[in-house]
Amino acid sequence: MPTMSDDSRLSRNERQVLDRLTDERRPLTAYELLDALRPQGVKAPPTVYRALGRLVAAGLAHRIESLNAYVACREPGHPGPVALAICRECGRASELDEAALIEDLGRKVGRTGFRVETATIELRGLCQVCQTAPAQVVGER
Numbered sequence: 001m002p003t004m005s006d007d008s009r010l011s012r013n014e015r016q017v018l019d020r021l022t023d024e025r026r027p028l029t030a031y032e033l034l035d036a037l038r039p040q041g042v043k044a045p046p047t048v049y050r051a052l053g054r055l056v057a058a059g060l061a062h063r064i065e066s067l068n069a070y071v072a073c074r075e076p077g078h079p080g081p082v083a084l085a086i087c088r089e090c091g092r093a094s095e096l097d098e099a100a101l102i103e104d105l106g107r108k109v110g111r112t113g114f115r116v117e118t119a120t121i122e123l124r125g126l127c128q129v130c131q132t133a134p135a136q137v138v139g140e141r
Contacts, residue, residue: 010055016040017051018072021061026091027069064093066122071095081106081119087127094127 010018016037021028028036030048042048052070055061061070062082071084074095083096098121106116 011051013042013047014051014054016042017048018055018060021055021070021072024071025093027064027067027071027086027093029067029069033070062095062120064122065120081116081121083121083123085123085125085127087130088124089126089130089133092127096123 017033020033020036030045030052033052034042034045034048037048052061052063056063056070060073060076062073062084063070064084064086067086071093073082075097081099081102083098083102085094085096086092102119102121106119109116
């Protein structure tokens with residue numbers, strides 16, 4: 001299994017999926033990845049899902065549960081859970097280094113006897129660019 005520090009051991013499909021995710025600033029679904037990678041020979045959804053599963057397990061990508069989509073990890077090598085700020089207008093996802101906040105939350109929930117296995121905190125709102133962009137006329141998008 002590839003690790004966060006050694007992504008040179010990625011399979012061809014894993015490398016193609018990771019490269020596509022890295023090129024994008026917005027989350028992509030498995031089917032968007034499949035459509036984008038068909039010209040490179042990726043032809044079936046299970047191929048993409050296997051690659052995504054391995055990339056997530058290796059800490060090279062994150063799954064955004066609410067969107068059923070994926071983003072490349074912007075800080076490979078950081079341990080554990082992640083916080084993502086997702087713009088509701090442009091769809092960009094920014095990875096936040098909030099390890100202390102997430103650890104504190106894990107400790108608090110741990111006091112209840114619950115053991116956290118995975119965590120992704122999703123924050124929704126408007127990015128700085130979309131906050132300052134002039135309002136678009138309905139139908140222009």
